[in-house]
Amino acid sequence: MDFYLKYKEKSISGRYLTNTHLERVLKELSPRFQKTILGQSVEGRPIYSVTFGTGTTKIFMWSQMHGNESTTTKALFDFFKFLDSNDSLAKAIAEACTLFIIPIVNPDGAAAYTRVNANQIDLNRDSVALTQPESQILRKVFQEFKPDFCFNLHDQRTIFGVGNLDKPATISFLAPSFNEACEYNECRLKAVRVILAMNTELQKYIPDQIGRFDDTFNLNCIGDYFQYSGVPTILFEAGHYQNDYEREETRKYIYIAYIAGLKSIISLKKEEVDLKEYLNIPQNKINFYDFIYKNVRLKGESLDIITKFASHYKEVLFEEKVYFEAEIVKIGDLERSFAHQIYDLEGGLYQDEFGNYPKPGGNIDFSVNINNIFVNGVLKK
Numbered sequence: 001m002d003f004y005l006k007y008k009e010k011s012i013s014g015r016y017l018t019n020t021h022l023e024r025v026l027k028e029l030s031p032r033f034q035k036t037i038l039g040q041s042v043e044g045r046p047i048y049s050v051t052f053g054t055g056t057t058k059i060f061m062w063s064q065m066h067g068n069e070s071t072t073t074k075a076l077f078d079f080f081k082f083l084d085s086n087d088s089l090a091k092a093i094a095e096a097c098t099l100f101i102i103p104i105v106n107p108d109g110a111a112a113y114t115r116v117n118a119n120q121i122d123l124n125r126d127s128v129a130l131t132q133p134e135s136q137i138l139r140k141v142f143q144e145f146k147p148d149f150c151f152n153l154h155d156q157r158t159i160f161g162v163g164n165l166d167k168p169a170t171i172s173f174l175a176p177s178f179n180e181a182c183e184y185n186e187c188r189l190k191a192v193r194v195i196l197a198m199n200t201e202l203q204k205y206i207p208d209q210i211g212r213f214d215d216t217f218n219l220n221c222i223g224d225y226f227q228y229s230g231v232p233t234i235l236f237e238a239g240h241y242q243n244d245y246e247r248e249e250t251r252k253y254i255y256i257a258y259i260a261g262l263k264s265i266i267s268l269k270k271e272e273v274d275l276k277e278y279l280n281i282p283q284n285k286i287n288f289y290d291f292i293y294k295n296v297r298l299k300g301e302s303l304d305i306i307t308k309f310a311s312h313y314k315e316v317l318f319e320e321k322v323y324f325e326a327e328i329v330k331i332g333d334l335e336r337s338f339a340h341q342i343y344d345l346e347g348g349l350y351q352d353e354f355g356n357y358p359k360p361g362g363n364i365d366f367s368v369n370i371n372n373i374f375v376n377g378v379l380k381k
């Protein structure tokens with residue numbers, strides 16, 4: 001992976017990424033990039049854009065319209081360093097394309113580490129009403145820039161797996177629908193073509209960990225709205241890679257996807273779209289927990305059973321760092337479910353400070369047979 005490490009923006013890592021981090025990166029960009037303030041968020045933070053290239057094919061990319069979804073933004077910083085290099089593909093992109101990029105659409109949500117903006121509005125459900133200044137800025141760029149392709153950049157939770165496989169959906173793509181019937185027209189097929197190119201490249205690195213996002217049509221969603229408006233739009237969802245809760249591995253694969261996608265767009269060779277190949281990308285399924293504890297003994301006054309239970313991490317912001325706090329979410333039937341970490345407790349007796357039965361919503365410090373201590377969901381070595 002030397003070709004990635006060469007361009008990685010090493011000053012940025014972790015899940016918490018705000019305008020403060022972005023401004024440091026923008027300050028270091030070469031004159032080949034044009035930097036502009038498009039307007040302000042609800043709380044008055046600047047919304048920045050970066051423009052690169054002089055080509056006729058116009059690509060509009062935006063990230064962090066959900067403030068707590070930062071992986072695709074980190075990958076953009078790496079992508080900037082690649083574009084600023086002497087690599088032959090970077091030069092080809094600069095000559096063929098003009099890239100208009102908004103790294104952080106929702107700087108208030110980024111600062112608070114929330115999905116919504118400062119008015120508690122999900123900007124990805126505001127594409128028709130345009131009630132928020134951030135939504136209005138995004139629409140204005142779309143109307144004035146008149147892109148040929150749109151890249152809609154997001155993160156997805158650790159709950160998503162790839163079809164019925166025991167594999168996390170490390171990256172998921174979607175060519176959004178343009179109507180209720182979820183039909184495919186020429187515009188949508190152009191987006192499919194780019195996804196197929198990215199999927200082919202990524203399968204070399206993360207086989208069976210690429211998913212296809214749900215395509216139920218919702219005109220209030222930005223990707224659906226732009227596809228409906230006649231511009232090929234691609235949804236990127238950065239998800240979980242094994243043991244990578246900081247999303248540093250996933251960041252790398254998103255970076256690879258950016259390059260593979262743009263390489264496909266500028267390629268003179270436009271192969272016929274194989275829709276069947278696209279539909280064969282397994283659809284995302286909500287079938288993962290962060291932890292499953294199986295074969296655990298629960299004992300009470302009228303209860304003595306061997307069962308299993310599951311927990312998820314909550315992401316909690318504290319002093320500009322995101323912490324992961326495990327909480328119990330389900331007890332009992334976990335058939336057809338997977339986990340990023342599975343503990344077989346071999347019939348051991350569950351005990352916590354409140355008794356012998358885990359409680360949904362509770363934090364997850366407990367012991368099994370007294371000697372096996374779990375802190376924040378993890379077995380203490």
